Amino acid sequence: xxxxxxxxxxxxxxxxxxxxxxxxxxxxxxxxxxxxxxxxxxxxxxxxxxxxxxxxxxxxxxxxxxxxxxxxxxxxxxxxxxxxxxxxxxxxxxxxxxxxxxxxxxxxxxxxxxxxxxxxxxxxxxxxxxxxxxxxxxxxxxxxxxxxxxxxxxxxxxxxxxxxxxxxxxxxxxxxxxxxxxxxxxxxxxxxxxxxxxxxxxxxxxxxxxxxxxxxxxxxxxxxxxxxxxxxxxxxxxxxxxxxxxxxxxxxxxxxxxxxxxxxxxxxxxxxxxxxxxxxxxxxxxxxxxxxxxxxxxxxxxxxxxxxxxxxxxxxxxxxxxxxxxxxxxxxxxxxxxxxxxxxxxxxxxxxxxxxxxxxxxxxxxxxxxxxxxxxxxxxxxxxxxxxxxxxxxxxxxxxxxxxx
Ligand code: UDP
Numbered sequence: 129x130x131x132x133x134x135x136x137x138x139x140x141x142x143x144x145x146x147x148x149x150x151x152x153x154x155x156x157x158x159x160x161x162x163x164x165x166x167x168x169x170x171x172x173x174x175x176x177x178x179x180x181x182x183x184x185x186x187x188x189x190x191x192x193x194x195x196x197x198x199x200x201x202x203x204x205x206x207x208x209x210x211x212x213x214x215x216x217x218x219x220x221x222x223x224x225x226x227x228x229x230x231x232x233x234x235x236x237x238x239x240x241x242x243x244x245x246x247x248x249x250x251x252x253x254x255x256x257x258x259x260x261x262x263x264x265x266x267x268x269x270x271x272x273x274x275x276x277x278x279x280x281x282x283x284x285x286x287x288x289x290x291x292x293x294x295x296x297x298x299x300x301x302x303x304x305x306x307x308x309x310x311x312x313x314x315x316x317x318x319x320x321x322x323x324x325x326x327x328x329x330x331x332x333x334x335x336x337x338x339x340x341x342x343x344x345x346x347x348x349x350x351x352x353x354x355x356x357x358x359x360x361x362x363x364x365x366x367x368x369x370x371x372x373x374x375x376x377x378x379x380x381x382x383x384x385x386x387x388x389x390x391x392x393x394x395x396x397x398x399x400x401x402x403x404x405x406x407x408x409x410x411x412x413x414x415x416x417x418x419x420x421x422x423x424x425x426x427x428x429x430x431x432x433x434x435x436x437x438x439x440x441x442x443x444x445x446x447x448x449x450x451x452x453x454x455x456x457x458x459x460x461x462x463x464x465x466x467x468x469x470x471x472x473x474x475x476x477x478x479x480x481x482x483x484x485x486x487x488x489x490x491x492x493x494x495x496x497x498x499x500x501x502x503x504x505x506x507x508x509x510x511x512x513x514x515x516x517x518x519x520x521x522x523x524x525x526x527x528x529x530x531x532x533x
Pocket of ligand 1: 169170171173350380381411414415416438440
């Protein structure tokens with residue numbers, strides 16, 4: 129098992145010592161995280177890594193996943209799309225079903241000292257809070273910059289019952305009646321997804337999937353989701369292909385709370401049909417080492433999202449020093465300064481232009497990767513994230529106190 133001390137060679141001793149000192153102020157407190165999927169997507173990725181580390185520091189952290197059927201997740205995916213500006217219509221019956229499933233889950237749950245509710249799916253659990261107190265926090269991981277008005281109005285009634293809301297980026301902060309905190313997500317440099325790998329292992333993964341590395345390899349790792357724009361990625365590849373030989377890898381799986389995956393996958397297969405240089409790989413949960421190898425062995429990593437809460441895949445690629453081209457949306461510009469630590473794009477044509485450019489200018493591409501890695505090291509590793517959460521929890525239990533480390 130990874131220990132907090134193992135992070136010292138990456139971030140330094142003082143960073144790790146500070147975490148232990150902060151954690152003392154909430155020793156014994158129980159922190160409960162609640163979300164809607166145990167696998168797939170960024171929230172599950174972060175909680176899997178963070179919960180064991182918090183427990184090592186004496187904070188009793190646990191993680192519950194709400195249960196829902198297909199109908200519930202169809203409604204919550206409509207929320208997700210609508211909040212991201214995709215036109216959707218949610219009926220009264222669907223809003224009621226959403227609340228019903230939240231109430232059923234709340235009946236079966238015990239709540240801890242701090243209840244940390246992630247994203248809209250479990251937001252209605254707050255109806256069940258027993259007493260007022262500073263311990264229900266809503267953690268929003270999605271891009272909230274231009275939400276559908278009706279869905280926003282519905283959710284706002286529940287958000288306002290929390291004691292605080294946490295957003296990932298300043299652009300998502302909204303006028304709310306409760307305090308708001310900005311905490312960016314993070315990646316774990318020691319996880320299978322991000323740790324250093326032997327070159328022979330990386331090579332074996334590319335051989336296994338028959339990806340021809342005599343040409344540049346351009347890769348996007350994502351759930352098959354409309355907002356990740358996999359079809360746009362293929363269109364950009366096709367524009368580049370007219371001038372340059374390359375391989376495209378589109379790799380990803382699904383999430384148990386995302387029912388749209390198979391339909392998007394079909395669109396991708398149709399768009400990719402007949403081109404043996406496009407590799408569409410369906411990855412089962414737990415493919416972390418494979419994803420790590422695909423990112424490390426690629427020439428360029430893409431994340432051509434149309435909307436993005438934060439985009440952990442961008443941090444993952446930059447951490448590996450990869451030249452990264454990503455949509456200028458949501459939390460991605462926090463990670464990439466255009467032409468300094470990566471490339472930000474706004475269109476299929478722009479993405480194609482920059483793929484060509486980086487293939488033709490490998491030294492410039494490499495510099496982007498070096499700068500990107502440094503930026504992730506300084507801002508988006510799990511140790512910084514744990515510190516922000518600990519400070520938030522400390523503030524809940526020590527309002528007005530002067531805390532000395
Ligand atoms: N991921 C994965 N398997 C997949 C697709 C994605 O493990 O098939 C991981 C990916 O490496 C990243 C996370 O899931 O760690 C996705 O987080 P991100 O913030 O990029 O997007 P989200 O899926 O949460 O919208």
